[in-house]
Amino acid sequence: MSEDEPAFEGRRREAQERAILRAARAGALVLFCDFDGTFSRRDVGGSLAREYLPELRAVLQERYQRGELSAWEYALELFGDFDFDAERLNAFLGNIELDPGAHRLVEWCRMRRVAFQILSDGFDFNLDRLQAIHSVKFSYSANHLSFEGGRWKIRPGGRNAECGCGTGMCKRGVIAKYRVDHPEAYCIHVGDGRVSDFCGAEAADLVFAKGSLASALRAQGIPFEAFENLHDVRSVLERTLQRGSGRRPLGSRASGDFQR
Template structure:
């Protein structure tokens, strides 16, 4: 049997094909959002401040955002992974530094009900938006502190991710599935990880894996 575990699943670039926040900003935000992005990439601001400033530049109705979210391309294996986790009693939580409204629209598309930990998109008047951070931590610059959420878990954490918001939790998760920037980070820092291209690879691992080597010494 697999050890007792909980899965933390990233959203942007992992469940979806692309970063949905960037797609929304490209379509609905003032072009100065790219200047804010450069400040974040250079390390001058954290992701929370970056997201706060960028979301304030969006001008779109709720209907426009929802219609846009309904067209976002999703990994076709995502529903299968979710159903497999449910059938096997493995807790699966979407943990994202992105936008909860977009995530909920994608879940509704597949009639899935999963726990979501993400930044809360708040509608204001006149097509303006703001962002709330229910999963932030004072010592963390991210809007959603994935490290804090992982440390609060009593079971082995399996991380599935692709980007910078997953870097910190990759250092403490027992099993890491990584691609793209997260895979590069793991290689540079000597973090053990399992490469994946689609969530079908993860679903296959769950189907066939006995107890695998964990960082804290489980027997393969």
């Protein structure tokens, strides 16, 4: 964003708000949400690796930093054949908490007819289990985890050779496919990670970011809305829709919404 051009920035935000309201009226709003560190407080894979595979993780992180491994190759080296059976994993997942605004965001999307989908570079087994633990339901795209003799067998959920992310589940790819199937869609992406969320953020119409994703977007001059937890995301979107319902004039600058 060009901070020396506030008038341009104001117009961009007003256009953004009009596009959101138009999509909302057409039932074409979709919210893609990262899981680890965004919908959940902690990163499941990162926490597992720090606790149970600290030495291997340190070696692989160095190799990743040197560019010797893609993000998926890193995951495969780290978790392929991981000796950690379903029972132990279930016990570990019992300690994974969701973001304080997670339940209400899902409920808000249902009430407001906003499609909601988790996009995760983590694993389907964990997402299924965490939905049951926390009594929440969502559709998702993620990598695959099964067990063989108590050891992990993992497969990518959607690699994309055309994207630089190198992950097993390219979020740009999912959003691009969604647009083909829903040409009117206005795509919102919520995330926290530079590696797995950046391409999804680039592909989206509106981005909510924190953590290393926020730093990476700022460095590239890509506009985004900062957030701390999912209550913030819901509040900004709800106020935008309320302004569109005529309670406050569209383009009002008094709200403080859509400020970085």
